[in-house]
Amino acid sequence: MRTCLLTLIWAFLSLYVNATSISRKTVLEMGGEEDRDGAKGGKLLKRFKRGWMWNQFFLQEEYTGSDKQYIGKLQSDMDKGDGTLKYILTGDGAGDIFTIDENNGDLHANKRLDREEKAFYTLRATVVNKNTGLKLEPETEFIVKLHDINDNEPKFAKELYTASAPERSNIGTSVTQVTATDADDSMYGNSAKLRYSISQGHPYFSVDPSTGIIRTALGPGEMDREKREHYQVVIEAKDMAGQRGGLTGTTTVNITLTDVNDNPPRFSQSIYQFSVPESIKTGIPVGRIKAVDKDLGKNAEMYYSVVSGDGLDMFDVITDKDSQEGIITVLKPLDYEKTRSYTLEIQVQNTQTLDTRFLGYLPTKDMATVRIGIEDVDEPPLFEKASYVMEVKEDAAVGTAVGSVRAMDPDGYNSPVRYSIDRRTDLDRLFNVHSGNGSIFIIRPLDREEAAWHNISVIATEFSKSFSAMEFNDYILSFYVNDNAPTFASFYETFVCEKTKPGQKIQTVSAVDADDPVGGHKFFFSLAMEWAYRGNFTVKDNGDNTAGVLTRRSSYSQLHKSIYLVPVVITDGDFPMQSSTGTLTVRVCTCDREGNMELCNAEAQTSSAGLSTGALVAILLCVIILLMIIVLFAALKRQKKKEPLIISKEDVRDNVVSYNDEGGGEEDTQAFDIGALRNPEAIEESQQRRDIIPSGTLNPPIRRTAILSRDNADVRDFINQRVQDNDSNPTAPPYDSLATYAYEGTGSVAESLSSLGSASSEGDQDYNYLSDWGPRFRKLADMYGAEDSDRES
Secondary structure, X not given: OHHHHHHHHXXXXXXXXXXXXXXXXXXXXXXXHHHHXXXXXXXXXXXXXXXXXXXXXXXXXXXOOOOOEEEEEOXXXXXXXXXXXXXXXXXOOEOOOEEEOOOOOEEEEOOOOOOOOOOXXXXXXXXXXXXXXXXXXOOEEEEEEEEOOOOOOOEEXXXXXXXXXXXXXXXXXXXXXXXXXXXXXXXXXXXXXXXXXXXXXXXXXXXXXXXXXXXXXXXXXXXXXXXXOEEEEEEEEEOHHHOOOOOEXXXXXXXXXXXXXXXXXXXXXXXXXXXXXXXXXXXXXXXXXXXXXXOOHHHHOEEEEEEEXXXXXXXXXXXXXXXXXXXXXXXXXXXXOOOOEEEEEEXXXXXOOOOHHHOOOOOOOEEEEEEEEEEOOOOOOEEOOOEEEEEEEOOOOOOOEEEEOOEEOOOOOOOOEEEXXXXXXXXXXXXXXOOOOOEEEEOOOOOOOOOOEEEEEEEEEEOOOOOOEEEEEEEXXXXXXXXXXXXXXXXXXXEEEOXXXXXXXXXXXXXXXXXXXXXXXXXXXXXXXXXXXXXXXXXXXXXXOEEEEEEOOOEOOOXXXXXXXXXXXXXXXXXXXXXXXXXXXXXXXXXOOOOOEEEEXXXXXXXXXXXXXXXXXXXXXXXXXXXXXXXXXXXHHHHOOOOOOOOOOOOOOOOXXXXXXXXXXXXXXOOOOOHHHHOHHHOXXXXXXXXXXXXXXXXXXXXXXXXXXXXXXXXXXXXHHHHHHHHHOOOOOOOOOOOOOOOOOOOOOOOOOOOOOOHHHHXXXXXXXXXXXXXXXXXXXXXXXXXXXHHHO
16 A cells, blocks of 8 residues: 555656646635735735646657657646647747647657757747637746766866876875766766776776876885886776766876986996006096996986095096096106006995985995006106206306206116207307206307396207107396496486576486496496586586586676586496496576576577477478479370471361471481481382381382482482372371481582581572472472562562
8 A cells, every 4th residue: 555655656746747738727716915904996806826837848868769759748728629729839949949739739859959069948838819819828938958868978188198206106196187077967867977997007006986096006116217117007987987888988198207316326347447658648538437327317417536546646537427427537747667557446426315215235336446557658858957047147258157957868768868959049049058968158248238038948858869858948147247337318408597606506417327236226427527627517416326517607608608518427336337428518598587598599599499300291291292293294294285287278188298397407317217318229128117106017118219310300200209108108197297308319519408508508499390299399389489589579
């Protein structure tokens, strides 16, 4: 009976929730307070309850049936079944996703729905009269929810995770956390309840089933990076709380163990051996040693040190930061003859603090023995001292020994040594050295004033090995010898007023000396003996290497003497005593009452009025510029073209020959050869003209026949021949040039035709025949005919 009752209650609740059928009741009830208080306005108040009795519908997602999915039924109490009512549906998806039978109110889903896309839909329903279209019920809203099914597998945020954990970590050390999500409804069933598990990575790691935190599963002794560094772990997430039938998703986690300093450095061998020549220089590497550390990065950094051995002071070891090697270097010069081998104890250790929890009884440092052998090298001779200082007097005679040097063969063979001077350090060849005993002596006189110190280099060479040599510096100091006399520090010139006072200082003088005595200079000043009794000036020694020149008279006269030359004797105080005489020039000048100079003699005025160096340079530049201008004008004037000697309108040819140019006379042989006129038989063939620039090609020479006739026809033929030659000569210049046609003939009684040497040239002559020779001679006939007419008139 009890079981039947529970079954009925469950069935009732199921029908109510799914709302497959809703009854509408119109209940007329009395209003509560209104009924108790009475009627208002004489009417009885009534309240109708809502006609729609539902809350929501439920629909399963991902429906796979071929028919429309039935959701439920809407029914109004006003529906009498006579077909006068019409059900109308509006809202989300109405008409497309959801449809309602307008006659009976059946609600269907037309499409397959996915809750993950939209979880619920809000719809509104109402009832209208088919005939009038009036609403019979107010519009009421309801919801259609989708029931979730497990149709989505869990998904991780990343397909691949990367994580790291320190090596030697304790069990349970957190490495990383992975998270998956499920698109199903977490509020309905177990579709979205996930559980994590590890499918790959045992036994090194584990995962928390609820949170997805990955932890180490082994102890420090197993999680050693030097044994294994990289791990790949696969994590699985399953919904339905991990039960059978749930969907799963996986992800991969790459885990790397990071390094800790749990390994000390160790040498690969316990003994190292090297050999070096004894001539190796300090700081040069001898060899390299290397220790190995299994750790990485800073945990593998190490440094080396020499802790003991007989070579502790001779060698050092430094660490190469890049290769982590120990470099053994030389600290001091090596000598095979003294020590032929060295032993070093070198230690290596980490620069970072070492984690000793896992070392047990193993040491944190390592030691190695290094043996270094020294090789013998043929060394040059060695001097007893690195440098020598010698002293000699500057007046020492040539050949005087200054000192000696000594060098020995360090190889122990006691080979003889030969000495020489490096002449690059003794360019003046003042010194030399004995090749056998190393004595240094003078070969030229010394002068301390020219050079007080001499720095020379001596070379020591073994006789048997000329290439083995050693240089050293020898410093030679020339001792002071008083061999220079003091002189005036500068040229002194002063003046004295015509009216002055006795004992008045007119000049202070000082002296210099090329010598350099040990106690310093001491000079004495005095007036020369020949001037001591003249009574014009006197010298007073101040005792401080200066002296004053004083007047001894009250008046001086320019007319009597305008310039005084005062001799001052300067003596030094060293041995042997040296002295010299300096001259002070004193001019007599006219002064004002205060003693200022107004006017000196003419010589002084000229001296004072002399031009300065700057003024002289300026004057010289002006003169040079003026000369350049004159030269330039002369050059420009020469370059001007000469105007034509004659410009005639009657000239019918471009080749104008002017006959009023007498040339240079008979003595001028540069323009033409007058010998051809005097001796026509000796005319050379192809003779070129010397008054023009010859061209590259010339006409072949014209053979001229000798003219033997002595009458006028002889001259005419000669001139015609010359005219023909000039007319046919292409090299004849277009400018004016002298062409000589005069010919006396052989044995002519007329002698010279020149007007300069013939008195008969003044006679009457007829030049009209020249007009028949052409336009060139027409001008000549006019000129000479005009002269005859002038003489007659």
